[in-house]
Amino acid sequence: MTTVSPREEELYGVGVSPGIIQGEVHLVGRRHQEVPRYRISPNEVEAEVERFQRALEEAREEHSRFLRRLSPVLRREHLGILDVHHLLLGDEMLIQAAVKHVRQDRWNAEWALQMAVDRFKGVFEAMGHEYLRERQGDLHQVSEHLLSHLLGTARSGSPLAQRPMVLVAHELTPAELLDLHQGPLLGFVTDLGGKTSHTAILAGALDIPAVVGLREITQRVRTGDAILLDGETGRVVLHPLKETIRESESSRRRYIQHQEALQRLRTLACVTLDGMRCALRANVELAGEVAAVQACGAEGVGLYRTEYLFLNRPDLPGEEEHFQAYRRLAESVLPHPAVIRTFDLRGDIFPASLGLPHEHNPALGLRAIRLSLEQKDLFLPQLRGILRASAFGKLQLMYPLISGVEEVRRANALLDEVREGLRAEGVDFDEKLPVGVMIETPSAAILADVLAQGVDFFSIGTNDLSQYTLALDRENEKVSSFYEPFHPAVLRLIRSVIAQAEKAGIQVALCGEMAADPLQALVLIGLGLRDLSMTPRSIPRVKQILRSISLVQAEEMAQKALGLATADELRALRASVREDLAPQFPD
Ligand code: PEP
Ligand code: MG
Numbered sequence: 001m002t003t004v005s006p007r008e009e010e011l012y013g014v015g016v017s018p019g020i021i022q023g024e025v026h027l028v029g030r031r032h033q034e035v036p037r038y039r040i041s042p043n044e045v046e047a048e049v050e051r052f053q054r055a056l057e058e059a060r061e062e063h064s065r066f067l068r069r070l071s072p073v074l075r076r077e078h079l080g081i082l083d084v085h086h087l088l089l090g091d092e093m094l095i096q097a098a099v100k101h102v103r104q105d106r107w108n109a110e111w112a113l114q115m116a117v118d119r120f121k122g123v124f125e126a127m128g129h130e131y132l133r134e135r136q137g138d139l140h141q142v143s144e145h146l147l148s149h150l151l152g153t154a155r156s157g158s159p160l161a162q163r164p165m166v167l168v169a170h171e172l173t174p175a176e177l178l179d180l181h182q183g184p185l186l187g188f189v190t191d192l193g194g195k196t197s198h199t200a201i202l203a204g205a206l207d208i209p210a211v212v213g214l215r216e217i218t219q220r221v222r223t224g225d226a227i228l229l230d231g232e233t234g235r236v237v238l239h240p241l242k243e244t245i246r247e248s249e250s251s252r253r254r255y256i257q258h259q260e261a262l263q264r265l266r267t268l269a270c271v272t273l274d275g276m277r278c279a280l281r282a283n284v285e286l287a288g289e290v291a292a293v294q295a296c297g298a299e300g301v302g303l304y305r306t307e308y309l310f311l312n313r314p315d316l317p318g319e320e321e322h323f324q325a326y327r328r329l330a331e332s333v334l335p336h337p338a339v340i341r342t343f344d345l346r347g348d349i350f351p352a353s354l355g356l357p358h359e360h361n362p363a364l365g366l367r368a369i370r371l372s373l374e375q376k377d378l379f380l381p382q383l384r385g386i387l388r389a390s391a392f393g394k395l396q397l398m399y400p401l402i403s404g405v406e407e408v409r410r411a412n413a414l415l416d417e418v419r420e421g422l423r424a425e426g427v428d429f430d431e432k433l434p435v436g437v438m439i440e441t442p443s444a445a446i447l448a449d450v451l452a453q454g455v456d457f458f459s460i461g462t463n464d465l466s467q468y469t470l471a472l473d474r475e476n477e478k479v480s481s482f483y484e485p486f487h488p489a490v491l492r493l494i495r496s497v498i499a500q501a502e503k504a505g506i507q508v509a510l511c512g513e514m515a516a517d518p519l520q521a522l523v524l525i526g527l528g529l530r531d532l533s534m535t536p537r538s539i540p541r542v543k544q545i546l547r548s549i550s551l552v553q554a555e556e557m558a559q560k561a562l563g564l565a566t567a568d569e570l571r572a573l574r575a576s577v578r579e580d581l582a583p584q585f586p587d
Contacts, residue, residue: 015234016200019209026165055149152223213477262540266297300336302533322385330393368401390430440464452504462512526558
């Protein structure tokens with residue numbers, strides 16, 4: 001039997017979590033399985049027939065196991081349906097028809113199966129008998145099942161549970177990623193997704209190399225294929241040659257050396273050549289990240305995304321759990337502060353136990369502060385937990401997705417009620433707990449002068465601010481090339497928010513992913529920011545860049561960026577700065 005080695009293929013997606021890895025693909029559940037269609041050469045025919053027979057065998061075995069397990073619990077009519085499926089999986093006419101399409105027409109096994117199934121469906125339909133017409137549905141299910149074994153997407157007996165794999169999926173939610181993280185997951189790539197999606201952010205937090213937005217990677221690979229991915233550059237290589245693997249190994253070593261070199265900066269202050277001091281803080285999603293916060297030399301936590309407390313569980317966190325989580329965080333980052341953002345929950349990303357109804361446009365829907373104000377049974381225990389924890393460290397409280405003063409007033413009224421209650425109970429809390437808002441909607445940015453009158457600080461959330469200002473879905477890979485937080489419209493909004501905060505004499509920080517990009521961090525410092533919060537891993541490299549330039553240089557860059565009009569001009573500016581600062585950047 002001759003086997004033909006597949007050709008090496010290079011693809012580019014959006015690198016969202018750095019790290020270079022190489023391994024075997026584990027393909028999981030396409031939402032709708034597309035049937036690949038291609039001709040095979042004469043010398044591949046027997047191997048293809050064998051592949052078909054093997055998938056058939058696996059599907060039959062799986063079906064028998066399923067039947068044995070379910071027999072004691074299923075009603076008779078359901079067992080009857082499963083029996084029909086069993087018969088169809090053994091139907092010689094169907095099998096022979098598929099094999100014939102492989103042998104005679106030289107179609108790949110998946111397409112051959114599809115052709116055979118289509119013919120059978122036509123025959124059932126033509127018989128006009130209701131019972132037989134209904135069997136078309138069974139035939140469809142059976143062929144989908146068989147197809148999942150051919151494509152290697154069958155979920156049962158997942159090899160992921162046994163050995164390290166690179167997961168390839170159409171889409172992955174944060175909840176699914178957390179689940180998979182329990183197993184030996186080397187990294188993942190997906191068809192969908194953008195740089196600032198929550199799955200991407202979580203991948204960074206969990207240190208899982210990942211590339212998203214590859215559009216149709218699930219159509220090009222099968223379970224067991226070799227794959228290489230670079231989560232920094234977004235490069236993915238299918239069926240990599242030995243030479244490519246060797247090269248990637250040396251890039252990986254260089255990357256690790258660079259990371260180690262950066263670690264030496266851990267204890268140094270973040271100060272520009274001309275003495276301007278900046279605070280670099282960490283964004284945190286999971287309690288387990290506290291160690292990473294300390295390891296990267298962050299000056300505390302600039303954003304704790306508390307909605308992750310609600311993920312992957314059948315129940316809801318109560319006051320005590322909120323309190324314990326925030327107290328642990330507050331104590332572990334002392335003498336630095338930790339900013340607790342009240343939950344930014346939304347039905348599509350954090351569905352679990354909330355039972356929120358489906359929304360057509362969840363990014364513009366009942367999420368974040370709007371949901372908190374509607375669902376006080378969720379919000380009040382969180383506020384009590386934060387206030388109680390404030391007695392144990394330097395906490396700050398922050399509301400997400402504020403779009404106007406009304407929401408701040410309503411949230412603060414609830415906070416006052418909680419304060420009253422705690423005082424009456426004699427429970428300690430920080431009477432001066434700073435309360436701030438995220439500036440992540442254009443309306444909040446435009447109203448910054450008014451908002452500044454009622455709060456202690458701003459934190460600019462550029463992930464959402466860019467999404468809403470540019471009208472670009474941050475999760476949608478089809479528009480990811482247009483998503484530009486460096487866009488002059490976004491920069492102007494940032495500049496104006498900083499100016500309003502300064503005028504009102506309140507603190508202003510920034511906690512979007514933008515801060516994690518060393519070049520963008522330079523521009524932000526040039527615009528006047530002195531407090532940046534980012535994924536912990538990025539802190540050393542941002543510190544390295546800021547320590548290597550002067551504030552004057554950063555201000556010049558910010559001025560240039562503000563004056564630009566097109567994406568091309570932005571790219572040119574990036575390239576020229578990158579060249580000027582080349583020694584500071586890794587390959
Ligand atoms: C932001 O929108 O910039 C932000 C930091 O919040 P999140 O990414 O959690 O929406
Ligand atoms: Mg946001």
